[in-house]
Amino acid sequence: MSGESDQNKAPTRAVFKLHNWSISSKLILLSLTTSLIGLLAAIAAIAAYDQYSLRSVLREEFSVLANIIANRSSAAVVFEDASLAQNNLSALQYRSSVVLGCIYRNVNSDSTEKTSTPVLLASFRGTDDSKCPQVRTPTEQQINIGQRTLEVTQSIELDNVNVGVLYLQASLDETYNRLQQKLLIMIPVVILAAAISVVIGTLLSRHISHPLKMLGKAAALVAEYDNYAIRADKFSNDEVGQVVDSFNHMLSVIEREDAHLRESEEKFRLISESSKVGIFQLDRHGNCIYANEEMSKISGLSGETLLTQSWLSVVHPDDKRRIADQFQLMIGHNAGHINLDCSLMLPDGSVKWVTGDVAPMQDAQRQQMGYLGTLSDISELKQAYDQLEQMAFYDTLTGLANRRLFRNRLEHMLSNIPRTGAGVALILIDLDHFKHVNDSMGHDSGDSLLTVISERLKHCVRFTDTVARLGGDEFAVILPNVPDTLTVSAIAEKILHSLSKAVLLDDQEVSISASMGISMAPEDSNSAEVLIKNADLALYKAKDEGRNNFKFFTTEMNTMLVKHLNLVQQLRQAIDNQSFHLQYQPQIDLMSGQLVGFEALVRWNHKERGMISPAEFIPAAEETSLIIPLGRWILRTACQQMKAMCDARLINNRAVMAVNLSIKQFEDKQLAKFIGDQLIEFGLRPSQLELELTESMLMENLEETVETLNNLKALGVGLSIDDFGTGYSSLGYLKRLPVNVIKVDRSFVMDIPHDTEDMEITAAVIAMAHKLRYKVVAEGIETDAQYQFLREAGCDYGQGYFFSPPLSPDNLIDFCREYQTSLEEDLSKRIT
Template sequence: MRFFQKLSLRIKTIMIAMITSALALSISGIFFTLYDYQIAQNKANQEYRVIAKILADRSTAALEFLDEEVARDNLRSLEAHQSITLACLFDVNDDLFAAYERKSYRAYKCPHLLKRDQMIDDNQYLEIREKVIYDESVIGALYLLTDQGDLRETMFLRVVTSVIIILISLFITFLLAVRLQTFVTRPITRLQDTAIKIRQSDNYSLRAEKTTEDELGDLVDAFNGMVAKIENDNVALRDSEERFRTLTASSPVGVFQTDEDGQYTYVNARWREITNIYDIHLTQEAWIKTLHPEERFQIMSRWRECVEKGDEIRMEYRLLRDDGEDVNVICHAKPLYEGSGNIIGYLGSLSDISELKSVQLQLEQLALYDPLTKLANRYLFRNRLEKALKHSEREKTKLALLFLDIDHFKKINDTMGHDQGDDLLKAIAHRLRFCTRPGDTVARMGGDEFTVLVPEIHYEHEADAIARKVLDVLKVPIRLTGMEVIITTSIGISIGLSDAIDANTLMKNADLAMYRAKAKGRDNYQFFSDEMNIELTRQLAMEGELRQALQRNEFELYYQPQIDLTTNQLVGYEALIRWNHPEKGLVPPGEFIPVAEDSGLILPMGEWVLKTACEHIKLFNSTGLLPAHGHVAVNLSPRQFHDPNLVTVIRDLVTTADIPSQQLEIEITESLLMDNVESTIRTLEMLKDLGIILAIDDFGTGYSSLNYLKRLPIHVLKVDRSFVMDIPHDKDDVEITAAVIAMAHKLGLKVVAEGVEQLLQADFLKENSCDYAQGYYYGKPMSVDDLYKNIGHYEKWRSQG
């Protein structure tokens, strides 16, 4: 069968014709030969039986009369029949009576055959037995033996003749098959030639020629239709591939395709740029070498697992270039399937996300770390604090929270400039990292506030040691551009889980302890105590009472006179707020002003003071309590001064009260000037444009720069009472006060001395040309009613002049 399959269609066609013809001729020849033989044999047998019948009838008389001569004569008549070789006549007793034997035949004899039922076992011979009947009685039997050899010879000749005829027919069939097979094979050969040309040239525009209208013609039509479809599909595929390659060539994403074994069959230029692989013959091994050694095994295991399962591949990993640069990439690939559903490869993309990773890292730094110092920010610190509290609760340990605030940093920052201040904060952050343990967390909470989380401590003295170390390290001079700076810090310490079990309370307690350290003179540390909570509770209670006091109008303005030292005449008052508490009586401002400042109540309270002072100025003008060119000074808190609506509020109050704006004097503290110099100057200039008198209160207690002072649009300097109270006994205070007065006059400013309580102090101020003075020597702060009662006292001042 395999041999037959290897033969050409031409040979197969000829062989089929030959085999078919041979089988047809052979079967028909054999059939007809056998048929003729059977007919001839039946005819001969019939003839022999007739002869036996006739001869038996003729032998009746011979047997009846026992005439052997007649019997032999009858049998000799068989010589005319060449096929009858033996004839035997038996009597009634089956004894041989007469016989005939052909002379050329000596094979069998009658005496030997008499007793046999079947005398000869040979297909060549035919035996015929016929009874001899006389008067309906069997008187004997006739036996004939015929030789069918002649019939077989005739049959053999016929077979030979048939074979010769078959061979001649097969030869003729062969010649016709060779000739006629071209009608079948030529269209197929042409179809084959066309297919070969299409395969060799890859030109699907070629078509096979149709020469018949039969099944072969239909086959050609089907072939041409198939080729046309393939041509159309190839055109569409080429167009698709062209679009794909055009798209991938300009794509910012690396595109690749692999076979089922993972070998690369296509990559675009961007893929090569990302992987830095430019080999023409790209292999998977070359790609594997680019994987970062730390991630190579994991990536390959994940890749093989996805390929084995036929899953979609999505991985993020790093590549390591020859120059040592890390490239962060994300790979996404999907399996490609053939028609049977088997995976034939993967098509995927490779994106360089290094910049995205960098941005993500930067965003993470911005979200979790302070951009200036690189320390943890408030969010990250709180997160770690909460985790540390849970860990401490589980492990039955403690933790310490240190809250640091740099002493006088704002003044240093404003004096030296913000760039130098930033460098100082970086240096502080570096030192804090240096003096803490690796497991501790140092964070910048904002401005000059830092925190240190010290987890897993067993005794409070461990936090004590860290706090002392921080204080000592920060005291070491820090060298900045062109100068050295020595700083101190105030530290508050709270212990978890002793002082608090939650982050909010723990941070609040540390903050309270830090303020206690500042109150203790700075440059020290304080542990949180219950007394601080009591103080906080008191402040919260006072805050509530202050809110009610504003609603119930429990505040009152007191006025302390200001005297012109040259003329001893009243030039104005300083307005001082007092709280008439319904239970506690008169509460001094030193107790409630800090609470109001912290809580924000200072804004409505300050606005009430301004409004009331303006109304009293109008009242004083009408009653003669204020000279025509006199003024009333009102102190502004830092928060009130930085209120963006301050200028508008003051202008509206002056306009509503219908008073001269130069009769209102606004006092701000020296420390406030250094918070934001440029913004302060702008606000002061707007107030000056309204005609308001501007004064600096408590001058000499702060760190204001003369460079800034000469730029400020102010009118008055108020010398703090701390420099006046020891005059003339304290030589330093004498010199400082005289210098401040002289400097103010050089700048064209008026000078007011606070806290004058003795005649010697007043005489010294007069000798040094101080402009104005106020204090108990001239009068205590008084209510409006008391001012009316003591108006005659002003004449006493005038007479003393």
């Protein structure tokens, strides 16, 4: 009752917002409610038990009372002693609750009958208005407890025979009054208990909520000052104390973590600031939230500008669209990592190349946190790369495509043929006699010439065509989309014409010509390799046919090539198998008729093809450097032959063995030593050996040739120029050569005596040679007229079929003997 009034003190609305109450209020309420509920329950229990026990006691009491009275009254009933019965009942007056007491006597209507009627014998009235009721004879004691009254009906027995009835009635008001009194006493007890519970609740709540308040204060301080070193005070060792401990421990952990975090942040800042890579961070929406100093350097934007407008604003307009799309893809569609390769156009107008990437950042829970990106300035790298590319694919001197790029483009264009259907032409260009320019005017002039040539070539072709320098004086032009060979030949003509114009180098006008080989795709081949080879063949052919022209590749050229390659193969075998032999053609002193020497001529008797002309296999040997072992073999064999003939005294020691030498043999650096060794081995005097060199060959690389010739000359061997008059050698060059002998080419001799012009030239050459103190040998003397003319003209020596054809060693011996004999006979004839 008092608990309810306490609760009612709180506003009704607040009761429903219990969670808004402070812990102390809740605790007080709890304490109060608990104590009240306990008390009320106890009171109710006591009252109920009291009620029950009182009734029970009353019941027992009256049961005993009724029994006693009934027992005592048996005689009174039996002997109908009403006064005694009355007397017995009078004891009831001492029980205030008794209202009525009656004693009945059983009266048998008939003594034999069992049924009997109780007749009132005596009564006791506690109150005036009570009256004995009609009763029935009970079998035993009957007690009825009603709300207000207790009734006992007790049979009065004597010797187990019912003789009468006792009826008692008591009021229960007394017990109720006692209960009421007890409850009245309880009220102040309840109020006292409520007050005590409030006091205890207050103390308890203060004990609990105070440490909690202090804990809250400490937490607030931590939050306010961001200082994790603050600790909460501990007041007790109970659960709150444990919470304080946990809180402090948590603060320690956070403090430590915070320190780590600060440390790693500092580390990151240091790394980021000192990094030579631009680092930036974007939030989840792509806004820049961090950029290091290097980013400012790269983008040319201040740190603040970077955060507000992002470095994307300086991306080069050409790349802006692409980069923006990439970002859109990453941020809008979670595309993940993106590469940034683009150029920047800085506010000052300069352009930079940058590379980098941006990748999504995830925390430990795989939650998207934003993006982290890096950016590096690769402008220098890009420049170096461009240079490298230039170097890798372009000729440094002329700026034309180099061999590699040429090859790439050619293959690319060839691969396009099936798609476009248009043909591709390949022109290989080789400058004629470029070596002369280099040799005579120096490499710088040569380079200048190449530069001029390359410019002219570029002017001759379309923009889409490719002009490449393949190396040295070799150039190539690729013409894609050409309809027919006519167009190509027109361009080739144009190039020939353009290149033939004189070039002014160091105040000198230099004329140069070019030879060109052309192959066509897809007619000739679709393979770049074959196409180049074919063009090369055609070029070879063009050069072969006198230079300053162009040739289209034909299948015959290919056949020739195959034949040529076969020849080279067989030549190699022939050298290994020593299938060569030498023939010797005698040389005669035209004045005296004396045998002065021989020219050694190499012969190849092929087992299938028969005799093969040196004109055919010597160039092949020269091309493949097989000329070096072949040449050595010729030299050695000729020397051996010479020695044999000297030993046989077939010739005198002034006779000379002339051996043809290819300029290619000059590549053999041991040549001079080899020749010296042969001379020593066969005991020949150096003057007995003469080396013949072709005029045109000598002129190719004059400087080196002269040096080698001097080395040979130093051995003491004779040197002669073969085929004199066929080349373009000027007398100036000729004078520089350490030559003793000039051989007039057979083409001059051949027409004697029909061609007077040739005869005059021959005579002039002989005269001039003599002026220069050269001996002159005429080749190909076949007739007496020729012999006579040359002798007249003062030619020193002659050789040819007129005297003897080339002879095998055996025949040579015979010839020597016979010639000696006939000469002696002729002499003796003259003498006689």
